Structures are given as C-alpha cells and as structure tokens.
Amino acid sequence: MRRRRGELLTALPFLLPAYALFLLFLVWPALEALWLSLHRENLFGRGREWVGLGNFQEVLARPEFWKSALLTLKFALVVAPLELVLGLLAALLVYRPYPGVAFFRTLFFLTTAVPTAVAAVAWGWFLHPVGGWANRALAGLGLPPQPWLTSPDLALYTLGVITAWSGVGFTAILLTAGLQNIPEEVLEAATVDGASPWTRFFRITLPLLSPTLFLVGLLVVLKSLTAFGQIHLLTRGGPAESTMVWIYRVYQDAFFNFQVPLAAAEAFLLFLVLLLLAALQFWLLGRRVHYAA
C-alpha cells in the first residue's frame, strides 16, 4: 500500500517515547560502562587512563573469575532442572479444569508475586539454625541440623533451591499454557488405543511439550545467571566464596573493592554470554513458529 520509507514518519511519534528513553537510560549508560571498562582509574574516579583491553585481560587471568564462572554454571545447572521439574509437576496438576483448580493454580503460581527480598527473609527464617522449621523437622526425624547457608558445601545448593522456588510460579504458568496447547484429541486417541498414563506422558505429552520445555528452560537459565537479591541478603557471596557467582563478583568488585572499571569489564563479559544464550533462544524460536500453527 504505502512506500516502505513513508510510514517511518508516521511511526516516529509511536516509537519515540520508548526508544528515546531506551537510548538515554539504557544504551547510553551501557556504552559509557563499556567505555569505562577500557580505562583504569583510582577509586575516586580520577586519574583515568586508557588501557584498551587491559582490564579484560586482567579479569580473564584471575583464577577467581573462572571460579565464579564455574559457580555460575553449577548454579544454573542446579536451578534449571529443579525449576523445570517442579514447574512441570505443578502444571500437570492444574492444567485441566476441575472443581477447585483455580485455588490450586493460585497457590502454585503464587511465588511470582513474592519479591526477592521477602523470599530471602522467608527462607532465611525457614533455614534458621535454631528456630527454622527445616532443622526442626530434621531433628524430629532424628537427623542432625544442617548448616544450610553457612556451609561452603551446602550454601550454593541451598540458594539454588531458593531461586528455583522463587521462579517455580512463573515456570508453572508457562508450562500450564504449554500443556493446554497440546491438542486433546491426540491424547484421547492414545487412551482409546489402550495406552497407560505413563506411556501417554512419555510418548506423547513430553515430546509435544518439548519445544516449550526447552524455551522455558532457556529462560530459567538466563534468569539464574543474573540472580542477585537472594545472594546479597543471605550469603554475600560466602561462605568461603562458595556462592560468589559471576554477577555477585561484579557487585563485589564495584562496591566493595572499588574496582569499577574492572567490574564493568566483568559485567560486559557476562552480557556477552547472556547475548549468546538469547540469540540461541531466538534462533530456536524462529524454527518453532510453524509448530504452533
């Protein structure tokens, strides 16, 4: 109908509010942070000098950085499967309508409404060495109390569970929708053919759900790579740096060690990893468009 360029002028007033804000408050600071990462300066912001990729080299040469990268990977590998399994379980229980399903749906999806700080406090109390329910329950079973958040061996896994718990609501919502998208006829046909519930699940439901599962999994991994609040409130990267994931190290270097350009370099590397994962997700999404139809 119209020439391709012509609509640009009409589009401008629509695009301007959002994109002007993006430019000013997202793109500009991101670029400035990148600029900062190519320099060195003292902690008062003075004596700035160009070092090119010097900060990046320094970051990649430090064993602590790789330790953090590994911890982040470990963390994602704990959170993602846990969150997916828990979310799938919840979704399977509520995707079909039945009396009372709305009540259960609300409870299962609830954690999306819990802010990180509140979740951290709730779990901090739940895992409290003296008054927490978790250790009390263990004592009731005759088991010794566990140093959930104070043991270098346990802390990361504990935080992983807390993070998975926080996200399970969101995951459950997405998986519920995914399950609802599976055509009822296919499952009914299988039942008529005499397939057991297990067979139906593993041979039909799961494969049909797999694109959604994969997408949701990727989303969960992305979120786990930037999990910050609960670490800050509960362990501060400890004990013995066992929860010093990538983004927490960025924070630590910027605000504790006052090494802002170095932190900016680390943050930029994290951003690259996120970008890679997102590109992957988009490529896969593109291939799935026809599936839904």
Add this chain to the structure above:
Amino acid sequence: MRLRKLLPTYLMASAYAFLLVLPLFTLLSASLRAEGDLYAPGLLPPHPTLEPYREALSRYPLPRFLLNSLLVSVAVTLGVLATSLLAAYALTRLRFRGREALFGLAVALLLVPGEVTFLPLYLLVDRLGWLDTYAALTVPFLASPLGVFLLRQYLRTLPEDYFDAARIDGATHWQVLRHVALPLSAPALGALAALTFIGTWNMYLWPLVVTKSREMQTAQIAVNFILNEEVARWNVVAAGAILVLLPTLIAFLLAQRAFVRGIALGGLKG
C-alpha cells in the same frame, strides 16, 4: 464418580501446594509471635499477637516506604504500558525500514544487567539534578524492553482484519490504537502491568543508591534495613517482610487471570 478419579490429584496438589507455601507460612507464623515464643516449636504461633507489626510500623517509617514503592511502581507501570503499546503498535502495524532492527535492539536491551549500567546511570541522573527525587526512581524505567517485546509478540497474534477494517473506515493510526489495539490487548496489558508492578516493587540496588533521605526510600530497602537492624528479632523482620509482600500479593491475586493468560500467550506464541 469423576470425583473419585480426582482424589489422587487433590491429594498430590494439596501436598505439593502445602510444601510450596510452607516457607511463607512459617514467615507469617513468625510475624505473629512475641519474641519469647519465636523459638517455640509448632507451625502455628502459640499466642498470636500483632505486636511485631506494631513494632515494625512504629520503629520504621514503613507506611512511608510502602507509599513510595506504591507511587513509583504505579507510575512506572503506567509509563511502561503506554510506551510499550505505542512502540509495539508501530513495530507491528506500520511498515518502515529498520523495523526488525529496532525490535532486535529492544530484545538485546533485555539482557543488559542493571549492575552494569548503574554507575553511569547514577552519574547521569545526578547531572540532571534528580538525586533523591521520585524522578530518579521512575523516569529511567518508564520504558521497558520486556514491555515492547511482550506487546509486539501479542499484537502479532491478533487478526489483521480488525485493524484493516478500521483503517479502511478512515481511522487514523491513533484512533486504531485507541479503539482497536488497546481493548484487544487487554490480557497482555494486564500481564505486563502485573509484571512491571512487581518488578518495580522489587527493585533494590537502584533505590538504595539514588535516595539519601529516609522519606524517599522504598519498601525493599526497608526489608534489608530491618533485617540488618533487628538482628535477632525475626518476628519483627517477618512482620516487616509480610507488610512489604502484601501489595504485590494483592496485585497478583487481582490480576491473576489476565496475568496468566498474558504471560502464556506472550511467552509461547513467539
């Protein structure tokens, strides 16, 4: 008859729901206990009391913190809804060169972690003279890449006919936006509203940095604040946390339907 088949579902769902909500429940329980009862065994408080709430509210300007969070969250939510809908409309209903690139930009921006941009953003905000004001807490967030993404995805799923019909009838793009796109996007807007409200309510690092006076601080800072102050008095900390939880909980419950539909549609139909 059907109910018998549902029994295992009810049992499993109940058990699972109980375990899921347990940490929140023990938090609530702690918030209703006097200090002496904190370590008393059992899930329910032995002598329920509202004392911790009274303490939390009197020792800390919680109402002010909550008000600040509310104002900021509402302002940002409205802003995000408006800017995202406008941009998404242009990105789906209008044709121009660079349209896909602009969308790609929004997606890429989704990934920039706040901890990266915080410092330059702080310096910018300071240069604008906005430190310790509502402006610093709201303006940078009035547009959201997530919002643009979700709404654009959603608008694409709407049938073209509605829009074409309106255009043929001579409506301007503004009118189409207002009378066609807006009502049809209600589920996605509801979801985005809930997500944005909760996300803004949840912000911690940024408000901590840009606010100085206690009058301007937000609810999340309050939680950390109380946690650090009331080091051993978990009942007061719990009360504070519950108070901070309530608004998002209510927002979620109100918008649950729209929320759920919107996220699912936006997240999957890609």
Add this chain to the structure above:
Amino acid sequence: MGVQGFFLAKAGLLAALLLGTAQAQRITVEFWHSMGGVLGEATEALVKEFNASQSRVQVKAQYVGSYDDGINKLLAALRAGRGFPHVIQVYDIGARIMADSGAVVPLEDLARKNGFDLDHLLPQPRNYYTVDGKLFGLPFNSSNPILYFNMAAFQEAGVPFKPTWSLKDLEEAARKLTKKDAQGRTVRYGLSIPIDSWFVEQISYNSGEYFCNNENGRRARATAVAFDNPAAVAFLDTYARLVREGVAANTGRNWADSQSLFAQGQAAIASYSTASLTGVLRQVGNRFPVRTAYYPYLKERNGVAIGGAALYVLKGFSEAETQGAWEFVRFLLEPRTQAKWHLATGYFPVVKGVTELPEVRQAHVRQPNYTTAIQQLATSKVNNASAGCLMGAFPEIRQYVQAAWEEILKGKPAQEALKEAKAKADAALERYNRSVAGR
C-alpha cells in the same frame, strides 16, 4: 497615613531585613551516618541537642544505610563532584582510603585553626585515625573486642573468672565449659566467635604482631599484609581444632547467630564488640549473669586497637559551612556529650575526663561490664601494633581473611590458608596503591 505610614514601612522593611539576614545566617550542615536502631536514636538525639543549643548551625542528619552503603554513596558523589555531605561517618578500615581521597579537611587542621588541644583525645583512638602524622577523622563511635562470659556456666564447671586470658587459657577453659550429651553431641559449646576478620586483626595487635607491613602501615604506606603472623595462625588453628572437637561453635559470619547461641545459654564464652553489650544483655535477660573480660593474646598482652567509625569533614564547601561542621564536631567532643553517647550505646568515650563525671560513675556502678573496654584501653600499650593496621584495600582484604577462616574450618592448616589469602591480599593492595599513586 503619611509620616506614620512611612515610618511603619521603614520599620517593616528593617525588620524584614534583619529577619532575613538572621535566617540566612543559619548554616545547614549535612551529616551522613550509618547508625541504625538504638544507635541511630542516640545519634539523632545528639544532633537535636546540638541544633537546640545554638542558632548558627543546623545539622541535618541522614541515615545512609550500612557503612558499606555509606562509603559507596560517598565515592559516587565524589566522582560526580557534587552531592557529598559536610560530615560523614566512615568505618575504621576506611581510614587510609579517606586520607588518600584528598577530599577530607583533616581534623588536625581544623583543631589547630580553632585552638582545640588534641591532647584531650585518648591516645589510641587518636593514633588509629592519624595518617602521615595528621589526625584526619574524629573517632566517633569507638569500640574494642571483649570476651563475654556466661557466669552460671562458669560456676557449674568450676572455672574461676579472671580479667585477662591467654589463648591457651581460653582453650582450656572452653574445653572445661563444654557439655555433651550421652550420644556425644554438644549441648553447650565452650566458645563462640563469629567469623570476622576483625577478631584475627585484634589477636594480632593484642599479641604485639602487625596485620600489615611497615609497622601496620604507620611508619610508611603498607605494601603487603602480615596476617600470616604466629598469633593469627595460632588463633585460627586453635579455633578450628576446637570446632572439630565440638567445643567451639561455627555459626558463620553473622554476629547475630552467635549472639543468639550465647544468649540462649548454648555457648559459655563468646567474643564481640563492646558496642554489642547493650544488645547482648537485653537478649540474655535474666537467664544468667554476664561478665566481660579483656580480649585474649598469644603470649604477652600488648593491647587491642579500636574499631568502629570516625567522622570526617569534607572539602568543597564555603568557609562558613566548614566552620559550622567544625562546631558540630567540637560539640561531639565535649565530655558531657561523650558521656551521653557512651551511656546510650556502649561505645567508650574518646576524650579524657568523661569517666569521672558523676552520671557516668553511677552507670558504671550499676553495670560494671561497661567499664571493661575502657579499662582494657587504659591498660593497653601505645605502639604501632595497637594502633591498628592502616591500608588501602582493607574491605576487600577482610573478605580474603574471612574466606581463609572458612577454609581452615574445613580442614586446611592455618599457615597454608593464610599464605594463599596473603597472595590475593597483596595483589589487591598493590592494585590500590598503584591507583592512588598518580594523584
């Protein structure tokens, strides 16, 4: 009207002028602090009293969060070149950073200009914040570490009280005070110390050792750490050994968790700051009598260094405003003000002549535990070891020490863990010194 009106107008104008100038002369001084809870209330009370006591200066106090938050806000403001306060409270380990910032008006200069004799200050707090021969900050809330005893447990186990303890004595007492049940599980621990680098620093100072080189960074700028000294090694090895035996409790880095344990009677000896006294006493309530003693040492008691924070007056304001800031600081240094602060918080007074005041004497009679820190300080040797370490990347280095402590509890020998931590710490220090060199 006429003449009368004219007079009235003139009078009115004159009044307005006078009023205006009187108002304009009230200088506002912005004060950032990190005192929350009870301490915050005490701080606000002091500020209110100052404001009410005179009409020239109005101090506006702001709670800016924890010490870390405060210093981060300050650094961000310094980078922006604006938005920083007239007076700010910065933690003890920020002393070198503040001196290097070039943003501080040294207290020494202000005192000299206003004819205030700095000898009024107790030597240890004064020495701590003296950098390159100049006193930079005012030690505002000063504390030192002390031991807390559960006297009911002591009586039960037949351990006598004494005011000074060597590390070895402490180890033996802790063993005697530990109670285990039939299955060998510890019912009452003998010792509980939170994992905080501060305690490692203090055992070094108290044993005559340095925590960083160049005599704690006092003789010349510190270029390397010295926390692999015999006192620190012995302290950490001992603690790890006791934890393995089930004699000492590992409650992690959180002081509150350790204090809960002590207050519930599940740890007989604990170590915290003197500033924790009020809180701990309140938590213990009537459960058992509490007594306090001096912090332990390895072989011979040298003296502990002070902890806490100091107030700094910042550059970049008009003469009048800086003078106003000084007046506030001066007010805080008065013995009466110090007495109020000491009694409300447990921090000890940093000027001489406070302990003799009647209200202080009475309070000390009622609760003698408040005098422990004061006496510990009074009987400490004044040398570079007890002056405490002055070095740049202190916050970062504390993290390495704490991580080493945790590794040692996992089984690594202290010497080895500290050596590894030293390597990281030295690198951090070198980075810091390099970055402030080109100024």
